Amino acid sequence: MRLLNVDTIDEARGKLLENAAGKIPGVEYIDFSKGRNRVLAEDITAAENVPGFNKSTVDGYAVRAKDTQGVSESIPVFLDVVGEVSMGEAAAKIIFPGQACYVPTGGMLPEGADSVVMIEHTEKFDENSIAVYDSVSVGRNVISAGEDIGMGTVFLRKGTLMRPQDTGVLASAGVSQIPVFKPWKVTVISTGDELAGADGAIKPGQTRDINTHSLSAAAEKNGFVVAEKLVLKDDRDAIKNAISKTMDVSDVVIVSGGSSQGDKDYTADIMDELSDVGVFTHGIAVKPGKPTILAYDGKSGTILAGLPGHPVAALLIFELFIAWLYRQLTCQKEPKKTIARITENVPSAGGKATCMPLELKEGSDGVYDAIPVLGKSGLMTVLTRADGYTLTDTNSEGLKQGEFVEVTLF
Amino acid sequence: MRLLNVDTIDEARGKLLENAAGKIPGVEYIDFSKGRNRVLAEDITAAENVPGFNKSTVDGYAVRAKDTQGVSESIPVFLDVVGEVSMGEAAAKIIFPGQACYVPTGGMLPEGADSVVMIEHTEKFDENSIAVYDSVSVGRNVISAGEDIGMGTVFLRKGTLMRPQDTGVLASAGVSQIPVFKPWKVTVISTGDELAGADGAIKPGQTRDINTHSLSAAAEKNGFVVAEKLVLKDDRDAIKNAISKTMDVSDVVIVSGGSSQGDKDYTADIMDELSDVGVFTHGIAVKPGKPTILAYDGKSGTILAGLPGHPVAALLIFELFIAWLYRQLTCQKEPKKTIARITENVPSAGGKATCMPLELKEGSDGVYDAIPVLGKSGLMTVLTRADGYTLTDTNSEGLKQGEFVEVTLF
Numbered sequence: 161m162r163l164l165n166v167d168t169i170d171e172a173r174g175k176l177l178e179n180a181a182g183k184i185p186g187v188e189y190i191d192f193s194k195g196r197n198r199v200l201a202e203d204i205t206a207a208e209n210v211p212g213f214n215k216s217t218v219d220g221y222a223v224r225a226k227d228t229q230g231v232s233e234s235i236p237v238f239l240d241v242v243g244e245v246s247m248g249e250a251a252a253k254i255i256f257p258g259q260a261c262y263v264p265t266g267g268m269l270p271e272g273a274d275s276v277v278m279i280e281h282t283e284k285f286d287e288n289s290i291a292v293y294d295s296v297s298v299g300r301n302v303i304s305a306g307e308d309i310g311m312g313t314v315f316l317r318k319g320t321l322m323r324p325q326d327t328g329v330l331a332s333a334g335v336s337q338i339p340v341f342k343p344w345k346v347t348v349i350s351t352g353d354e355l356a357g358a359d360g361a362i363k364p365g366q367t368r369d370i371n372t373h374s375l376s377a378a379a380e381k382n383g384f385v386v387a388e389k390l391v392l393k394d395d396r397d398a399i400k401n402a403i404s405k406t407m408d409v410s411d412v413v414i415v416s417g418g419s420s421q422g423d424k425d426y427t428a429d430i431m432d433e434l435s436d437v438g439v440f441t442h443g444i445a446v447k448p449g450k451p452t453i454l455a456y457d458g459k460s461g462t463i464l465a466g467l468p469g470h471p472v473a474a475l476l477i478f479e480l481f482i483a484w485l486y487r488q489l490t491c492q493k494e495p496k497k498t499i500a501r502i503t504e505n506v507p508s509a510g511g512k513a514t515c516m517p518l519e520l521k522e523g524s525d526g527v528y529d530a531i532p533v534l535g536k537s538g539l540m541t542v543l544t545r546a547d548g549y550t551l552t553d554t555n556s557e558g559l560k561q562g563e564f565v566e567v568t569l570f
Numbered sequence: 571m572r573l574l575n576v577d578t579i580d581e582a583r584g585k586l587l588e589n590a591a592g593k594i595p596g597v598e599y600i601d602f603s604k605g606r607n608r609v610l611a612e613d614i615t616a617a618e619n620v621p622g623f624n625k626s627t628v629d630g631y632a633v634r635a636k637d638t639q640g641v642s643e644s645i646p647v648f649l650d651v652v653g654e655v656s657m658g659e660a661a662a663k664i665i666f667p668g669q670a671c672y673v674p675t676g677g678m679l680p681e682g683a684d685s686v687v688m689i690e691h692t693e694k695f696d697e698n699s700i701a702v703y704d705s706v707s708v709g710r711n712v713i714s715a716g717e718d719i720g721m722g723t724v725f726l727r728k729g730t731l732m733r734p735q736d737t738g739v740l741a742s743a744g745v746s747q748i749p750v751f752k753p754w755k756v757t758v759i760s761t762g763d764e765l766a767g768a769d770g771a772i773k774p775g776q777t778r779d780i781n782t783h784s785l786s787a788a789a790e791k792n793g794f795v796v797a798e799k800l801v802l803k804d805d806r807d808a809i810k811n812a813i814s815k816t817m818d819v820s821d822v823v824i825v826s827g828g829s830s831q832g833d834k835d836y837t838a839d840i841m842d843e844l845s846d847v848g849v850f851t852h853g854i855a856v857k858p859g860k861p862t863i864l865a866y867d868g869k870s871g872t873i874l875a876g877l878p879g880h881p882v883a884a885l886l887i888f889e890l891f892i893a894w895l896y897r898q899l900t901c902q903k904e905p906k907k908t909i910a911r912i913t914e915n916v917p918s919a920g921g922k923a924t925c926m927p928l929e930l931k932e933g934s935d936g937v938y939d940a941i942p943v944l945g946k947s948g949l950m951t952v953l954t955r956a957d958g959y960t961l962t963d964t965n966s967e968g969l970k971q972g973e974f975v976e977v978t979l980f
Contacts, residue, residue: 192768196787210950213774217948247804248764250774265830266764266879268775308949315951323980324791325953328784328881332777332950336768354658354676358602358746364623364660365678367742374738377606381734394657420675469676471738496930496957496979498908499937520906526976527909538627539718540620540742541725543735547906566936569906570733 166443168554169480169513172454175440176485179456180463183411184489185341192330195322197383198340199490204316206333209306213250214269218301221260221282221290222251222273228295236283236291245270260290269302276301309333319491341490344411345387346379346482348372349402351417351427352469353394370471370540371416375478382483384412394418396426404434407462412482417469420451427466431455435464445554446480447509448473448537454481470538476515476549479568497566498548500530508558516559517546518567530565546570576853578964579890579923582864585850586895589866590873593821594899595751602740605732607793608750609900614726616743619716623660624679628711631670631692631700632661632683635708646693646701655680670700679712686711719743729901751900754821755797756789756892758782759812761827761837762879763804780881780950781826785888792893794822804828806836814844817872822892827879830861837876841865845874855964856890857919858883858947864891880948886925886959889978907976908958910940918968926969927956928977940975956980 167175187201216222223239231237239260245251245267253261255272263269263276278301281294309315315333320326322340330338348371356366358373372389379386387410392398399415406413418427432439435457444452450473453466465482467474487494501523506516518530530550535542548569552559559565577585597611626632633649641647649670655661655677663671665682673679673686688711691704719725725743730736732750740748758781765779766772782799789796797820802808809825816823828837842849845867854862863876875892877884897904911933916926928940940960945952958979962969969975 193783193786196790208772211777212772215777217946245775247762248773248776266762266777303946303948307946308951316954322787324784324787324885325882325950325980327787328780328885329950329954331768331780331783332881334768334770334772334778352657352676358741358744360744362618362622362744363658365655366658367621367625367676368744370738370741373603373741374734376603377732377734377737380606424674471742472735475734475738496908496938498906499910527974528906536627536713536717538713540735540739541718544726544733544739564937570735 166445166450167441168445172441172444172452172481173484176454176481177488179437179440180485182458183461183463183485185344185411185486187339188342189337189339192336192338193327195327195330195338195340196324198322199383199492200316200318200320200322201339201341201490203314203318204330204335204338205314206309206311208334209311210309210332211303211305211307213305215303216263216265216267216269216276216301217303218276218278219264220276220278220301221292222255222263222269222276223260223292223296224255224257224273225275225296225298225300227257228277228292231292231295233293236293238285238289238291240289260292274298274302319493321492344384344486345409346384346412346414347388347390347406347410348375348379348386349390349392349399349406349413349415351392351394351399351415355391357391371467371469371474374471374475375414375416378475378478378483382486384486394424396430399426400430400434403430403464407434407457407460410462412463412465414465414467414478414482416467416474419453419466419468428453431464431466435462444477445511446513446515448515449477450512452477471540472538472543475543495568497568498528499564500528500567502530502532502559502561502563502565504532505561506532506552506559508552508556511554513554514552515549516552517542517549519545520547520567530567543570576855576860577851578855582851582854582862582891583894586864586891587898589847589850590895592868593871593873593895595754595896597749598752599747599749602746602748603737605737605740605748605750606734608732609793609902610726610728610730610732611749611751611900613724613728614740614745614748615724616719616721618744619721620719620742621713621715621717623715625713626673626675626677626679626686626711627713628686628688629674630686630688630711631702632665632673632679632686633670633702633706634665634667634683635685635706635710637667638687638702638705641702641705643703646703648695648699648701650699670702684708684712729903731902754794754896755819756794756822756824757798757800757816757820758785758789758796759800759802759809759816759823759825761802761804761809761825765801767801781877781879781884784881784885785824785826788885788888788893792896794896804834806840809836810840810844813840813874817844817867817870820872822873822875824875824877824888824892826877826884829863829876829878838863841874841876845872854887855921856923856925858925859887859890860922862887881950882948882953885953905978907978908938909974910938910977912940912942912969912971912973912975914942915971916942916962916969918962918966921964923964924962925959926962927952927959929955930957930977938977940977953980
């Protein structure tokens with residue numbers, strides 16, 4: 161394996177996208193009401209108009225707008241009431257000039273009517289007629305057939321991460337089955353002779369494993385399914401066997417720890433041996449997260465990622481590369497960021513992009529103050545105290561107090 | 571039932587919090603690794619130090635800092651190497667003045683050592699000694715025992731909505747069972763003679779039901795469990811029976827439609843009859859969403875909410891009151907907003923708070939432009955096109971082009 165130069169974030173992303181271009185997730189059809197947080201795999205086209213008919217948005221009288229021309233509080237017009245529309249039923253009558261028909265909110269306008277006068281602007285004159293005190297224009301208080309969604313038009317785009325309103329709009333158009341991307345299956349392996357589980361006592365020198373748990377949670381947050389969680393000793397053969405086996409059942413195999421270049425850092429060599437494309441990135445100019453390995457195996461269709469053992473770095477790299485790649489391949493938009501004003505100078509890391517965890521507090525003018533969460537590299541509580549992070553450019557000179565920064569919320 | 575005045579959002583929230591103060595969700599214990607998106611019901615205190623020992627953050631030699639005083643590239647100091655610490659094992663030796671011990675990243679410092687010199691700043695002199703070319707201060711390249719989390723300290727607060735890093739920090743401290751709030755059980759009932767399901771053909775005048783689906787998705791998004799989804803005709807007895815029955819198995823019963831004051835708007839009367847506290851809010855000064863009913867039954871511990879049939883309003887009111895109340899009762903922080911610059915004037919709704927759906931596009935200076943998503947009230951596609959919304963004050967004079975607004979992301 162050739163040792164590669166350190167890539168910038170953009171370079172590493174470019175290589176990942178190029179090498180793993182074939183990893184576009186498969187498509188499955190599911191019931192639309194089970195689609196929350198799933199990603200649409202195709203544009204959704206309406207097979208019917210929404211609404212299906214000209215619909216009143218108020219309780220009132222369906223009229224021909226022309227009949228109300230010039231009408232006002234002091235100069236009413238008198239119209240014959242020819243009937244009443246019931247909710248959920250077709251309007252039976254046709255409205256001719258000089259006529260009106262009662263229609264409730266959500267009811268169907270009769271043929272001939274092109275607008276609705278609110279009931280508040282009418283008065284019963286006798287059993288069969290009303291006085292109208294308001295002039296309405298064509299379309300007033302009406303949603304036309306197809307005005308929300310026209311039959312044959314695309315109303316939800318491929319790549320939509322489904323929110324409650326997207327579920328609602330599918331219901332409105334009668335789309336009951338939807339094509340969504342299958343979630344990636346992710347295996348998370350932590351390596352290290354020092355690692356102990358979350359249960360039971362711990363011996364001096366041992367450290368409880370964090371990364372299988374935090375990375376699995378991050379995988380689930382991004383809509384992935386966790387295939388396996390493994391904690392292994394620093395044993396080359398055991399690690400190689402585990403990666404090899406889990407490649408068959410995973411779209412992504414993540415190994416945290418052993419990604420540096422020390423004696424026991426086998427991960428890069430193993431990943432290179434097990435993949436046909438091989439390791440294409442070893443080292444990324446980001447702090448924390450430099451010792452990151454990216455490889456791809458086209459045969460099995462597996463992305464191999466060696467992440468730092470450092471739990472803060474591992475979570476960051478997962479978000480910056482694995483979650484990002486899934487969004488790219490499924491045509492999703494990047495999550496919206498928030499804007500905040502940084503409360504103190506943050507020096508640059510010289511040639512590396514820097515991830516600065518931030519706590520957000522609402523400032524006096526409504527804009528958030530972003531307070532850097534400081535602490536030695538590797539402290540997990542740095543991340544739990546933070547609301548999000550900002551990423552400075554590789555060549556940035558750092559951040560100046562009072563400067564606006566883009567914050568990615570955790 | 572007395573007819574009440576229209577409340578402002580804050581007035582309605584105040585009444586809701588006061589009347590439903592007893593609805594604090596119950597607590598259950600779950601495995602920490604299943605806690606994603608659950609809310610901690612108690613402060614979490616550490617039963618052990620994290621790390622459990624003084625831990626090196628680099629590969630290097632554990633030393634007494636005093637031994638390196640005055641040392642530089644040109645004036646090295648020579649130290650005796652008395653051993654090597656293995657990962658995951660207790661450091662056996664004690665470091666006396668003039669001695670050093672190899673320690674890998676994550677390894678345990680031997681007693682006597684107070685700092686680590688990076689391996690890059692040392693040179694092997696002979697089998698048993700090294701030259702050190704760098705002066706280190708006490709604590710350099712070391713995380714002290716308990717520096718991340720001190721034994722006995724609270725490291726996660728009640729009300730924390732669990733993120734991947736929170737799962738990670740629980741793992742690091744060996745907390746395997748966590749107390750979380752039980753999710754509310756929510757029943758969603760849509761009423762209306764015009765309503766049809768999402769499947770099959772639709773008759774003229776019929777409208778497909780949206781609200782059971784969109785409100786159920788919103789409930790799930792907020793961590794609730796959907797108890798039942800019902801679509802009912804505008805039949806007073808049927809609606810009353812359904813509410814009464816579902817109150818026994820629900821923390822919240824939502825009825826959409828029939829919340830106005832027309833002939834067939836029974837919801838307020840029914841809710842008043844079925845609850846001991848009764849209806850305390852009928853009408854909220856917000857656009858859309860005015861015809862909203864809030865009631866509480868202390869006997870069964872059920873919040874009753876009558877939401878507008880208007881699907882956009884129903885979703886908004888659900889977020890503003892039901893989701894908000896759960897966050898309040900579980901001590902959660904409000905979700906972070908983003909800041910954006912509005913691209914056009916938005917007139918005020920005169921005495922009502924206004925919810926303006928917005929599309930966000932990144933502006934040239936990195937700050938988002940917020941483009942009002944216009945469309946007739948009630949169009950579902952207004953919400954699907956929007957990234958979030960801003961809420962203007964009751965007494966606002968509207969928004970001015972270029973003004974910064976707080977955007978709640980959907």
